[in-house]
Amino acid sequence: MEIAMRKERSVIKSVFIIFILCSFSQFYGQKSIEGRYSNLMPNQEHYNFFDFKKNGIFEYHSGASLGDDKYGKGHYQIKNDSLILNYDLTEPIxxxxxxxxxxxxxxxxxxxxxxxxxxxxxxLDPPAASVMYKDSLSKYGYSGVAANNSGVAVFRLKKEKNNLQFMLSNLGYKPYNLIVDRNYNYEISVFMQNQGEGLPILNQTDTLEIVKQGRKYLEVKNKNGTTVRLQRVVDE
Structure with a gap:
């Protein structure tokens, strides 16, 4: 009877050890993560998230309703309880x-x-660009015109010994600013960048210490010592 009880306790102990080892392996020993992880709640105007793929590639996006403010793409790995993000696949813009x-x-x-x-x-399509200008010595605001259907805007102004500050804008494009000397004539071709194209991150490696890791969350600490909780919001 005593031998049987010892065997039973031994089996229970073995099962418990196996369970602990499996849990440790699942939550702390895994070499990859999958899905979308964000430190912001869903349905907000702003977003900040990582998309981790099965093949070891990740994408990072941060921005708001007008599009990305910054983004990046590269390879990731989990090594020595750290999440290493290598932004080596981002395309410059x-x-x-x-x-x-x-x-x-x-x-x-x-x-x-x-x-x-x-x-x-x-x-530009649609041709609804506005070209505003302000005298560099003026105390007043900008004035200007809208470009025509050919994307052309023309100004005829008196010569002055100062500069003109121009601001060009169009829906769907980033504003563009430039300064010209008011003593000369110009013909200026402006090539405007699409709105929502954030500043890409390239040739940068971030190492984040893994503080905690669960099935649907990841807590990491950056080099400044700040701990951030990333919650999985979309499965891959």
Whole structure:
């Protein structure tokens, strides 16, 4: 009888040890995570999340209703109780820019012509861009015009010994600012960047210490010592 009870206790102890080892392996020893993890509650205007794939690739997105403010893509791994994020797959983006032609003459006025395009060199669609300007010495706000259907806006102004600050905007595009000398004539082609294209993260490695890990959450500590709880919101 006593031998049977010892065997039973031994079996129970073995089962308990196996259960503990399996739980430890599941929550702390796993080498990958899957799904979308965020430190923000669902249905908010702002978002901040990681998408972890089975193949060891992740994406990071942070922004609001207008699109990403920043984002990144790369490889991740869990090593020595740390989550290592290597942003090595992010694609750099083109930003807005302009090309100017300039000339001078002895007239008492100047002409400044803007032609607005997207980054693919196509006239902005819809053509609803506004071009505003402000004298650098003025105490008042901006004034300006809307571009026509060809994406063109023209200004004829008196010459002055100061600069003009221009601000170009269009729905769906990032505002573009530039400064010109009010003594010269210009023809300026502006190539505007799409709204919602955040600043990409590339060639950066973040190492986050894993504080706790469960089936649907992950608590990590960054290099500043701040602990963040990431909750799984979407399964892959």
């Amino acid at each position: 083109k930003i807005g820019y302009h090309i100017s032609k300039i000339w001078r003459n002895n007239k008492d006025s100047i002409c400044i012509k803007f032609v607005l395009f997207d980054l693919n060199h196509k006239v």
